[in-house]
Amino acid sequence: MHLIAQLASGQGIEQGGWRWPTEAAGAFINEDIYLKAAQLAEKAKLDGLFMTDVPSVNVDLRNQPPQASLDPVVLMALMAKATERLGLVATMSTSLSEPYTIARVMRSLDLVSKGRVGWNVVTTGTQEVLLNYFPGVLDHSHKHARALEVWEAVLRLWGSWPEGALKLDKAGIFADAAQIQPINFEGKYVTTRGPILLPPSPQGQPVIFTAGGGQYGYAFAATKADAMYSNPPTLDYAKAFWRELSASIRQAGRNPNQFTIYNGIGVSIASSEQEALQRRARLDEMGDPASRRQYLSHMLGIPVAELPLDAPIPAALLQRARPNARDQRSPYAYDLAMKGFTIRQVLAHGPINYHPIFLGTPEQVADKFQLWFEAGVGKGFCVVPDSGLESLTDFVEQVVPILQKRGLLRTEYSGTTLRQHLGLPYQNGFPDKD
Amino acid sequence: MHLIAQLASGQGIEQGGWRWPTEAAGAFINEDIYLKAAQLAEKAKLDGLFMTDVPSVNVDLRNQPPQASLDPVVLMALMAKATERLGLVATMSTSLSEPYTIARVMRSLDLVSKGRVGWNVVTTGTQEVLLNYFPGVLDHSHKHARALEVWEAVLRLWGSWPEGALKLDKAGIFADAAQIQPINFEGKYVTTRGPILLPPSPQGQPVIFTAGGGQYGYAFAATKADAMYSNPPTLDYAKAFWRELSASIRQAGRNPNQFTIYNGIGVSIASSEQEALQRRARLDEMGDPASRRQYLSHMLGIPVAELPLDAPIPAALLQRARPNARDQRSPYAYDLAMKGFTIRQVLAHGPINYHPIFLGTPEQVADKFQLWFEAGVGKGFCVVPDSGLESLTDFVEQVVPILQKRGLLRTEYSGTTLRQHLGLPYQNGFPDKD
Numbered sequence: 001m002h003l004i005a006q007l008a009s010g011q012g013i014e015q016g017g018w019r020w021p022t023e024a025a026g027a028f029i030n031e032d033i034y035l036k037a038a039q040l041a042e043k044a045k046l047d048g049l050f051m052t053d054v055p056s057v058n059v060d061l062r063n064q065p066p067q068a069s070l071d072p073v074v075l076m077a078l079m080a081k082a083t084e085r086l087g088l089v090a091t092m093s094t095s096l097s098e099p100y101t102i103a104r105v106m107r108s109l110d111l112v113s114k115g116r117v118g119w120n121v122v123t124t125g126t127q128e129v130l131l132n133y134f135p136g137v138l139d140h141s142h143k144h145a146r147a148l149e150v151w152e153a154v155l156r157l158w159g160s161w162p163e164g165a166l167k168l169d170k171a172g173i174f175a176d177a178a179q180i181q182p183i184n185f186e187g188k189y190v191t192t193r194g195p196i197l198l199p200p201s202p203q204g205q206p207v208i209f210t211a212g213g214g215q216y217g218y219a220f221a222a223t224k225a226d227a228m229y230s231n232p233p234t235l236d237y238a239k240a241f242w243r244e245l246s247a248s249i250r251q252a253g254r255n256p257n258q259f260t261i262y263n264g265i266g267v268s269i270a271s272s273e274q275e276a277l278q279r280r281a282r283l284d285e286m287g288d289p290a291s292r293r294q295y296l297s298h299m300l301g302i303p304v305a306e307l308p309l310d311a312p313i314p315a316a317l318l319q320r321a322r323p324n325a326r327d328q329r330s331p332y333a334y335d336l337a338m339k340g341f342t343i344r345q346v347l348a349h350g351p352i353n354y355h356p357i358f359l360g361t362p363e364q365v366a367d368k369f370q371l372w373f374e375a376g377v378g379k380g381f382c383v384v385p386d387s388g389l390e391s392l393t394d395f396v397e398q399v400v401p402i403l404q405k406r407g408l409l410r411t412e413y414s415g416t417t418l419r420q421h422l423g424l425p426y427q428n429g430f431p432d433k434d
Numbered sequence: 435m436h437l438i439a440q441l442a443s444g445q446g447i448e449q450g451g452w453r454w455p456t457e458a459a460g461a462f463i464n465e466d467i468y469l470k471a472a473q474l475a476e477k478a479k480l481d482g483l484f485m486t487d488v489p490s491v492n493v494d495l496r497n498q499p500p501q502a503s504l505d506p507v508v509l510m511a512l513m514a515k516a517t518e519r520l521g522l523v524a525t526m527s528t529s530l531s532e533p534y535t536i537a538r539v540m541r542s543l544d545l546v547s548k549g550r551v552g553w554n555v556v557t558t559g560t561q562e563v564l565l566n567y568f569p570g571v572l573d574h575s576h577k578h579a580r581a582l583e584v585w586e587a588v589l590r591l592w593g594s595w596p597e598g599a600l601k602l603d604k605a606g607i608f609a610d611a612a613q614i615q616p617i618n619f620e621g622k623y624v625t626t627r628g629p630i631l632l633p634p635s636p637q638g639q640p641v642i643f644t645a646g647g648g649q650y651g652y653a654f655a656a657t658k659a660d661a662m663y664s665n666p667p668t669l670d671y672a673k674a675f676w677r678e679l680s681a682s683i684r685q686a687g688r689n690p691n692q693f694t695i696y697n698g699i700g701v702s703i704a705s706s707e708q709e710a711l712q713r714r715a716r717l718d719e720m721g722d723p724a725s726r727r728q729y730l731s732h733m734l735g736i737p738v739a740e741l742p743l744d745a746p747i748p749a750a751l752l753q754r755a756r757p758n759a760r761d762q763r764s765p766y767a768y769d770l771a772m773k774g775f776t777i778r779q780v781l782a783h784g785p786i787n788y789h790p791i792f793l794g795t796p797e798q799v800a801d802k803f804q805l806w807f808e809a810g811v812g813k814g815f816c817v818v819p820d821s822g823l824e825s826l827t828d829f830v831e832q833v834v835p836i837l838q839k840r841g842l843l844r845t846e847y848s849g850t851t852l853r854q855h856l857g858l859p860y861q862n863g864f865p866d867k868d
Binding site for chain 2: 018019021025026029031055056057060061062063064065066068069070071073074075077078081096097098100101104105108109111112128131132133134135166168170172173174175176177180186191192193194195196197198199286
């Protein structure tokens with residue numbers, strides 16, 4: 001099993017995480033929180049830490065931090081220096097940056113980390129973000145075509161300084177300059193001459209991640225990426241998705257065993273399932289409980305927002321409930337309601353969270369990971385704590401040892417680079433044709 | 435006297451610095467060299483460390499590293515975490531980045547450093563660099579107009595999150611969102627909606643530097659910047675430049691006493707003047723001595739490239755020499771030749787270096803700084819070592835104590851932010867009208 005961890009805005013998946021008594025309220029601007037998370041993830045021998053990026057204030061600042069405030073490059077640099085083995089995956093959107101910038105920044109991070117970086121290739125469609133960078137109401141229908149050009153240009157730039165070209169011979173030969181040549185990349189959306197101004201890292205170049213959804217994201221994952229951050233709403237979805245994706249990878253002439261999919265999972269750990277639910281109910285209260293109750297009404301097709309929180313939904317009303325067909329998480333919410341859970345408890349189970357929630361004792365949470373893993377959802381998971389660093393600590397200290405004991409997780413790193421952690425060979429630029 | 439230090443490509447001003455026996459040949463990709471330099475500069479209580487940026491391979495890689503390889507943001511982040519008081523000045527070109535990127539990256543660095551960052555505002559005209567980012571043969575005649583827009587947009591973005599708006603009240607108030615509003619900046623070249631997603635640092639916002647030459651760079655310095663990196667070819671030029679610039683600053687209704695100009699100076703330190711010249715002659719040999727002799731011919735107007743290196747220029751030839759009027763450093767080269775120095779010695783004095791060279795014993799070098807300072811070239815200097823870290827160490831350990839003893843340099847930091855080091859008040863966004 002392969003695991004990465006994620007800490008958005010220095011906190012967990014729950015909107016109210018910054019209010020949790022033992023979490024740092026100002027984590028979103030406190031780089032030390034990220035450094036501690038990276039060191040925790042490394043202590044647990046995880047594959048890496050994953051940094052998302054949403055450069056805009058697209059939340060209500062009255063009650064929560066922006067989703068990604070401190071620049072990811074700044075944080076990645078600090079994490080690279082504060083760890084020795086952990087992989088570090090940074091998102092840089094192909095819509096917002098030029099290939100030379102991406103190639104240089106990622107290679108710099110890869111050198112500082114001695115070969116532990118991944119580039120999460122995404123496009124940007126969010127208007128709030130685009131309007132921070134470009135004028136007017138935008139037509140970004142070209143974003144996928146541009147993404148392919150940026151990806152190709154970045155890899156060509158990386159390959160433009162081959163391994164072995166740097167000599168550092170004090171007799172007078174700095175580099176074999178003949179090997180370091182312009183690429184003269186001319187696309188429809190981006191152009192860059194090159195060459196890059198940095199040699200390859202110990203792993204060659206960063207591992208290619210993607211987190212994109214939709215048909216383009218899927219095609220990019222199947223044909224070009226080494227790893228993917230996936231957001232399955234349910235176990236059934238995750239199984240079907242990996243079945244299809246692995247077939248598409250094979251169809252593209254690539255080996256699905258060398259592909260790492262990380263299914264995003266939220267975790268809530270306590271000394272009993274009941275306490276985990278109470279913890280989550282308290283976190284719900286610290287977030288935006290009114291909008292959650294509204295959304296639950298939408299999922300069930302009945303008005304529950306104004307009902308008493310600590311009672312089950314009345315049977316007469318529940319009879320009219322139907323899982324909303326447009327949200328695959330709705331049947332889970334419906335099942336919980338039918339089992340007689342109170343509205344507070346239904347919500348505490350997390351059916352309306354962005355990620356599926358594994359909750360309960362460390363054993364129960366470990367069981368859930370094992371169940372999904374053995375059901376065939378692909379190699380891995382991205383673990384997102386509920387409140388923040390405290391919750392990540394609980395996962396690392398309490399759940400990871402169980403998974404290790406079961407032989408599901410590594411207990412030591414066998415390699416030093418992220419490519420080695422993922423079983424990938426050295427690569428710099430495009431691999432030679434076989 | 436105000437000092438900053440600079441280490442381009444992890445080495446000094448001399449092209450052959452990477453070959454110097456006690457310097458690291460691979461300094462250009464070794465972040466630890468930069469961290470040591472920053473810690474040295476902090477130990478000496480300098481104002482800061484200055485990072486240039488030239489994102490292209492615009493040198494001959496056969497015998498020297500690129501001018502700025504590792505991404506400056508990556509290096510700045512690491513230096514911010516490895517120091518506590520030192521100012522950190524990073525170049526980000528208004529031609530290559532969007533305002534939201536600059537505002538966010540600089541504010542992230544300013545937060546991580548707790549208010550010690552400066553933004554060096556430059557435009558990019560170098561074709562080698564532009565071709566890495568943009569197509570074809572470029573018309574960048576708009577670069578100065580764009581620079582003004584980028585500068586204004588960045589300051590407006592910084593100001594869009596005012597001091598005090600962040601509450602972090604765990605009772606449920608994250609921020610006073612009403613204070614954090616879009617700026618809706620619409621220029622001819624850049625647009626950005628905002629707001630920024632980070633609160634101000636302890637100094638508010640980064641100090642505005644500029645290093646631009648020409649009439650636009652001059653006007654920007656006089657009306658908008660807090661500090662300037664200047665490259666005077668001679669003492670007379672430096673005096674005249676500061677006299678004019680300070681008058682222009684006053685004319686713009688600003689206070690030249692609050693403006694810090696850093697005159698770029700190369701230093702070569704040894705236990706005697708003779709040894710310093712020998713050191714420099716050896717460094718010359720490690721660089722590209724043939725092109726230096728060619729350029730000396732150009733400066734003197736006589737062919738000296740093929741003459742014996744260790745003899746004075748023959749009198750008959752020297753009679754026909756005339757200082758080249760298009761290079762203000764030529765009279766110095768001419769004087770050295772007329773004094774009977776050998777060609778090797780003329781070159782070792784550094785008349786064709788990019789910066790004036792202060793060379794000799796620590797006392798002699800300190801005298802030179804004092805002479806220039808008292809001659810009225812403005813407040814400060816940017817110190818560039820000859821070979822690299824070793825040479826910077828010599829400056830910090832041997833010259834700085836002399837300047838401190840003479841009461842010319844601080845012996846302790848009185849403040850914690852770069853604005854405080856420069857005697858500037860807190861500022862976030864545009865200052866209120868008086």
